[in-house]
Amino acid sequence: MSGFKKFAVAGAGNIGRFIAxxxxxxxxxxxxxxxxxxxRESSxxxxxxxxxxxxxxxIAIVxxxxxxxxxxxxxxxxxxxxAVSGEALGAQVLLAEEAKKAGVKLFVPSEYVIPTEGQTExxxxxxxxxxKKLKEIDLPYSLYHTGPFADWIFTPYFGWDLTNNKVTIAGEGNAPVSWTTRRDIARFISHASTAFPREKIEWRTFRIEGDRKSLNQIVADYQAKTGIQLEISRESRAELEAAVQKEPGNFGxxxxxxxxxxxxxxxxxxxxSNTDWPEWNPTSVVDAIIAANPRA
Structure with missing residues (x-):
């Protein structure tokens, strides 16, 4: 066991509340x-x-x-x-500096989703x-790369209007994607931070996924499991690339x-890193979608 018993979670929103x-x-x-x-006081x-x-x-208002x-x-x-949001990522620098001064022994940055090694923009x-900052101040970290949140991201904004049984696949839809629910991510972080020995979590990158499927596979599996026929529209790869070029700030x-x-x-x-905790048993992407979009 790590021996870590006192935890602080920065942010109680999209993923932070699950970790807490x-x-x-x-x-x-x-x-x-x-x-x-x-x-923050506003939250x-x-x-x-x-x-x-x-x-x-x-609760500590900071x-x-x-x-x-x-x-x-x-x-x-x-x-x-x-678990700070994208807009607040810069706040992690001072948070890390003060954590080091306070004697904090492990820092879990707001990573999640896409691997960030070598990224500069x-x-x-x-x-x-x-x-790099954490290495400079010698504050050990655990990084968690998880893929998109399977219980959150399948919404009309990303082309999944399941209320009306309509899905728009942008691009070819054949590339495999790592998907993990927020609950499963939080379970793994909490377990690893307490149950693993320190040498297994310090300066470690954990690559975890609840499921690995392409968008086309998800559509087929969802229809097979629910018996619901989805109306599928497609946006070509060229159209998707053109949309991103036209609106670089379009997150979706x-x-x-x-x-x-x-x-x-x-x-x-x-x-x-799934094998580090064989009992983890994460939720499949289709089960996560069904749970997040219950039918009356």
Missing amino acids: EELLKLKQTGVVSSVVVLT AASQSVTELAKQGAK DYASPSSLASALAGIDVVAS GALGQKASLH KAVQLIWDNGGSLVGEPGQL
Whole structure:
């Protein structure tokens, strides 16, 4: 076991609330002794923060631009798990610096989704630069690459209007993609950070996936499992590339192009960290979609 018992989770939104919930489950069993959720004042009254407080989390309202605010919140913490959003990635630099000063022993950056090694531009470049920062200040990290969130991303914004049984496949749709639910990601992070020995988690990149399927495979499997016939539209690869060129800031189209380029695999099968926890048993992508889109 790592011996880590005191955790801070920075952010309680899209993935952070799941990480905090899984750590709080371990608190109930005595594996974890405390869970602190860092949140901005503007988010302190949000439903997710309120629910985490009810479950036993300590809520620390912080200013991510204030060293003293972060230092106070991080006093005595063993592990910081960052789940800040893309817009707040820059705040992780000061968060890491103050974590090091406070004696934090492990930092889990807000990585997730797409592997960031060697990236230099945009949000992925920001994430990669933080790895260097953590090495400079000698604060060990655990990186988690997971693929897109299978329980969150299949929405009309990304071409999946399941309420109306309509799906638009952008590109060829044949490239395999790594998919993992937020709950399964949180379970793995919480388990690894407590159950694994330190030498197995320090300076380690974990490549985990709940499932590996192309968009075309997902459509076929969803229809077979539910008996629902989907109306499929297709946007050609050329149309998708043109859309990204025309609107470089269109996040949805950019993500769909990454999928079609094969850029959302967390690694080759032999590189996966799933085998580090054989009992993990993550949810399949189709089961995640069905659970996130229940039928009356």
